[in-house]
Amino acid sequence: MNGIPLINGQEYSWGDIQCIIAGVVLVGIKGIEYSDEQEMEEIYGAGNRPVARGYGRISCTGKITLSEKEARAIQSSALDGRLQSIAPFDIVVSYIPTNGNKILHDKLRNCQFKKNSRAWNEGDISQEVELDLMVSHIEWGK
Template structure:
């Protein structure tokens, strides 16, 4: 089973995003070798898990989200979840959950000849629940 962009539905707090053109998320964990007798590791230890995420939305979608903020700053929205659901033709649905997300910035970048604005927004999640 292979996925395509058309198989993905991303939603913020259960509301599907129609003006999304990209999403990227992942996590990494500190893993270190532990040494004892001899020259080689005798085991490993795992440390903190660091999640990362970013989303690319049309400006109109960003403005609709921004309108939910009491002061107009997207960074001041309360934490929310983003779900990314994979709906392939095979019918086996998988959903990843990006938890307790907040926006860390907001910007626009225009240049001559642009016919639309895609806004890349860095996200700060608490953790990611990967589909099983």
Template sequence: MSQLPLINGQRHSWSSIEVNFLDRIVTGITSINYDDSEVKENHYGAGNMPVHRGRGRYEANASLTLYNYEVEAIQASLPRGKRMQDVPPFDVKISFLEDGSNEIVTHVIRNCEFKTNNRNMSQGDTKIEVSLDLIVSHIEWN
């Protein structure tokens, strides 16, 4: 199996991640967080060990942090009077080079919508970052 050589001991890092949503690669992104979970529970019967396991609700979560100019560009593309929360559902694609492989891995966060729109600025800030929570349906892990 062919492997790419390590450069300075690294195979991938933040600089090798590409985030694409709303039909473009986003360069003004400083953070993306996503996870999913499923309720799993042991069910007990006779004795002190579980006799089977139940599965419940699936839930996915995501958020991203963008520079203010990215958020303002999204807002400027909306019809007058519309908010970030009015942006129709979109997918977020995150691609990177997986450790030990020469293949690109892509995770897709499906059916995203913005839940929040806020600004936090303080004296001495040299940049304005906007943290946005998303509601999502599910995550495709490659």
């Protein structure tokens, strides 16, 4: 052992994650990725070291990977059949551990799909559809 105590002994895993779009639990989800980043800049004054920091815009990105069937089900809700035409929606990513750890919810707000594409190759027996998201902001751990 490395001498570090084992605290509750279990991390969150993929099996603990539940994703909800517009109140519907996604069963065909294969992956989700999201982040936010803030512009930061050192501000200099007297001397050659920074005297303060300036903070600018926060930008968010997201990506969701779905089964072909799940992507088509979501796409069917668009009046013109385009994922990009679906009105902004929230995605709730819930971490629901089976061992009693704290339940956490990350909320991706005002999401829209940026593209819709498919790629098939000879021998494929299933399809994973990776969809880039536009996200206005993320509420972490709510």
